Amino acid sequence: MSTDTGHGTQEVDYRGNVPLWRQLSFDQRRRVKKVAFYISLFGGLAVIIFPLFWMFSTAFRPQSQMFTRPVPLLPESVTLTHFQTILTDSMFLTFYANSIIVALGVVLLTTVTSTLGGYGLTRLDIPLKKTFARTILFGYMFPPILLAIPMFIFWQRLGVIDTYVGLILAETAISLPFSLWLMWKFFQTVPVSLEESAITAGATRFQAFYDVALPMAKPGMIAVAVFSYAVSWNSFTMPKVLMISESKWPLTIGVYSFTQQQHVYWGQVMAASALIILPAFVFVFFLQKYLLRGFRAGGIG
Structure with missing residues (x-):
């Protein structure tokens, strides 16, 4: 938007007062929502799956590796x-x-x-x-x-x-x-x-x-x-x-x-x-x- 201040015409940008979300187009908002949905979905799955992963990882971990520090996510060797x-x-x-x-x-x-x-x-x-x-x-x-x-x-x-x-x-x-x-x-x-x-x-x-x-x-x-x-x-x-x-x-x-x-x-x-x-x-x-x-x-x- 242009304004005349007596010293010439200047461009004034009011977008700084508008929230960032409203500055996005419809397609951009839809993409952001989609990304947020998948991040939430995979985050929830991680919370559910990690205890199962750790259970199986511990079940196949040798006793000698049970209390090593730091404990690796995957055992260095597998045992039955x-x-x-x-x-x-x-x-x-x-x-x-x-x-x-x-x-x-x-x-x-x-x-x-x-x-x-x-x-x-x-x-x-x-x-x-x-x-x-x-x-x-x-x-x-x-x-x-x-x-x-x-x-x-x-x-x-x-x-x-x-x-x-x-x-x-x-x-x-x-x-x-x-x-x-x-x-x-x-x-x-x-x-x-x-x-x-x-x-x-x-x-x-x-x-x-x-x-x-x-x-x-x-x-x-x-x-x-x-x-x-x-x-x-x-x-x-x-x-x-x-x-x-x-x-x-x-x-x-x-x-x-x-x-x-x-x-x-x-x-x-x-x-x-x-x-x-x-x-x-x-x-x-x-x-x-x-x-x-x-x-x-x-x-x-």
């Missing part, structure tokens, strides 16, 4: 000694088997219960069913530590303390509220007209559910199965409170056997942790398509 040690430990294999038994029991019980409950809440004429379906989700908001002591007292009276049945029921009680809500939301996306057509053709209510609604609910059931598996497999509080015998401990508790009062076998701890997350990684990797479909149909994400 830590994996061989825990895989030849009969107690570790027992812990692994215990986790598998409990996780499968929780997955089966939660999936069946939430599927039947979600179907009933959407198809049957139950008083206050919407209020019940919405309020049951509050049960998932309570941390397990608040439920541990009351559940221990109740389970003790039932005589299921230190049993697989007791732990499966406890883990199912934790994962069921969210699973039931998810299946309730999912069955709302299944057209009722398809079941009505099957019933008109002579099918019973159960046949319409089993042959029509259940196959269409498979993504939601898989999402529930993955969720309940993750809750059970990673649980620490309930096994610590309910399981007394060491021979019945799951992996999350059994990994303590690699720690002593004056020493922690970090190589074995990290090797055990790597083997703990492996089934979850494989489970989610092969079922991620159904998992995303189930969560999206349930109104999540």
Whole structure:
């Protein structure tokens, strides 16, 4: 912009008073936003991936390099000694088997219960069913530590303390509220007209559910199965409170056997942790398509 000061015309630039962001063109702003998005994305991924990277790096690191200063990100040499040690430990294999038994029991019980409950809440004429379906989700908001002591007292009276049945029921009680809500939301996306057509053709209510609604609910059931598996497999509080015998401990508790009062076998701890997350990684990797479909149909994400 030009001004006449009596001594000739001078150019005056007012851009110094304008924020830098407003000085950019539309394309420049879009590029800046895109760069900022990717920086934030990769920063978040780094925060998530680095602990996993460090776990595997420590699991393959020889004991002699465990406490060198400075600690290198990658071990100078690779060893499988830590994996061989825990895989030849009969107690570790027992812990692994215990986790598998409990996780499968929780997955089966939660999936069946939430599927039947979600179907009933959407198809049957139950008083206050919407209020019940919405309020049951509050049960998932309570941390397990608040439920541990009351559940221990109740389970003790039932005589299921230190049993697989007791732990499966406890883990199912934790994962069921969210699973039931998810299946309730999912069955709302299944057209009722398809079941009505099957019933008109002579099918019973159960046949319409089993042959029509259940196959269409498979993504939601898989999402529930993955969720309940993750809750059970990673649980620490309930096994610590309910399981007394060491021979019945799951992996999350059994990994303590690699720690002593004056020493922690970090190589074995990290090797055990790597083997703990492996089934979850494989489970989610092969079922991620159904998992995303189930969560999206349930109104999540």
